[in-house]
Amino acid sequence: MDKRIAVLSGDGIGPEVMSGAVCVLQAIADCFNHHFTFEEGLIGGAAIDEYGTPLPESTLKLCKESDAILLGAVGGPKWDSVSNHIRPEQGLLGLRKELGLFANLRPVCAYEPLIHTSTLKKEVIENVDLLIVRELTGGLYFGKPSERRGTNKELAIDTLTYTIQEIERIVDKAFQLARKRKKKLTSVDKANVLESSRMWREVVNRIAKNYPDVTVQHMLVDSASMQLIYRPEQFDVIVTENLFGDILSDEASMITGSLGMLPSSSLRSDSVGMYEPVHGSAPDIAGKNLANPLGMILSASMMLKFSFGLDKEANIVEEAVMKVLIEGYHTTDLNLQHGTQVGTKEMIDKVIEAINENQAISGIQYAYI
Ligand code: IPM
Ligand code: MG
Numbered sequence: 001m002d003k004r005i006a007v008l009s010g011d012g013i014g015p016e017v018m019s020g021a022v023c024v025l026q027a028i029a030d031c032f033n034h035h036f037t038f039e040e041g042l043i044g045g046a047a048i049d050e051y052g053t054p055l056p057e058s059t060l061k062l063c064k065e066s067d068a069i070l071l072g073a074v075g076g077p078k079w080d081s082v083s084n085h086i087r088p089e090q091g092l093l094g095l096r097k098e099l100g101l102f103a104n105l106r107p108v109c110a111y112e113p114l115i116h117t118s119t120l121k122k123e124v125i126e127n128v129d130l131l132i133v134r135e136l137t138g139g140l141y142f143g144k145p146s147e148r149r150g151t152n153k154e155l156a157i158d159t160l161t162y163t164i165q166e167i168e169r170i171v172d173k174a175f176q177l178a179r180k181r182k183k184k185l186t187s188v189d190k191a192n193v194l195e196s197s198r199m200w201r202e203v204v205n206r207i208a209k210n211y212p213d214v215t216v217q218h219m220l221v222d223s224a225s226m227q228l229i230y231r232p233e234q235f236d237v238i239v240t241e242n243l244f245g246d247i248l249s250d251e252a253s254m255i256t257g258s259l260g261m262l263p264s265s266s267l268r269s270d271s272v273g274m275y276e277p278v279h280g281s282a283p284d285i286a287g288k289n290l291a292n293p294l295g296m297i298l299s300a301s302m303m304l305k306f307s308f309g310l311d312k313e314a315n316i317v318e319e320a321v322m323k324v325l326i327e328g329y330h331t332t333d334l335n336l337q338h339g340t341q342v343g344t345k346e347m348i349d350k351v352i353e354a355i356n357e358n359q360a361i362s363g364i365q366y367a368y369i
Contacts, residue, residue: 063098070296077283105133109129183236261298
């Protein structure tokens with residue numbers, strides 16, 4: 001298989017974790033005779049430094065011409081002082097919008113070897129396997145007007161807008177995903193206060209009729225945030241609007257023990273997708289070989305599955321990550337008392353070793369598939 005992959009490392013720990021994804025994908029390509037072309041583009045703060053804009057035309061063009069996009073992280077204090085109008089985050093948001101990546105999938109599951117690293121009790125998290133489906137191109141993030149007004153700019157305005165079509169497509173996507181899993185969909189909104197949430201609920205109820213095999217429940221976002229740490233195993237697929245999804249996914253990451261573990265994919269209706277870890281640029285640990293590359297590596301594995309249909313290869317990456325964790329290797333973000341603490345680079349090497357070992361053992365089987 002021949003694929004063009006745009007590589008946008010971004011800022012902070014972005015380049016370090018990205019090197020993990022690229023090396024792992026290269027190892028997979030070598031094992032299975034695929035040909036992946038990696039082409040780099042600037043985004044976020046790195047692009048502001050070079051071009052004065054967080055999303056240069058050249059990067060957008062590269063992404064539009066690629067089969068899939070890998071993104072590290074954007075932002076950092078260096079660009080906080082720059083005028084409010086040019087922020088690294090706009091590069092990421094612009095890319096999501098320009099490419100129409102409306103469906104953000106954020107899986108959260110309790111990894112057996114990491115159960116003790118969570119601040120939550122073992123019995124609360126041990127059976128968790130949930131998927132947050134976050135609407136990614138609407139809501140407060142993109143609503144107009146969004147501005148400061150008044151003589152002294154004393155009034156700040158952000159607008160929460162959703163069209164019925166925007167809600168329909170994300171809700172439908174969530175139903176399709178629920179159908180392939182445990183057939184339970186929780187729609188999270190704030191329908192007791194927000195008009196857009198009431199429309200959201202109506203759409204969910206209407207689309208539910210097309211999926212009689214999926215059980216649907218509505219949950220208010222404040223209650224959902226409580227339920228997520230009270231009884232997280234009750235959830236299968238959670239569908240929610242942009243900002244609620246942003247907040248709930250960071251909260252849910254604590255089930256895995258570290259935000260550094262969480263991958264995500266941002267999809268539209270064709271196979272093109274953008275894959276990025278849920279964590280941010282972590283400027284405090286950037287360049288210190290401390291970052292956890294597993295969220296980024298697992299994002300690359302989602303790319304293999306969702307954009308390229310390479311399920312077997314994706315499973316090998318996931319198995320390799322699991323093997324490394326079972327062997328006790330962990331980066332500093334994972335609060336493990338036992339095992340071996342390693343740096344970013346060593347963690348990447350361990351995953352690649354595990355991929356190669358797996359392939360050596362099952363090479364004959366895969367050679368004929
Ligand atoms: C995320 C991040 C982004 C978001 C930021 C960096 C703009 O927090 O992907 O969750 O809010 O969507
Ligand atoms: Mg976030």
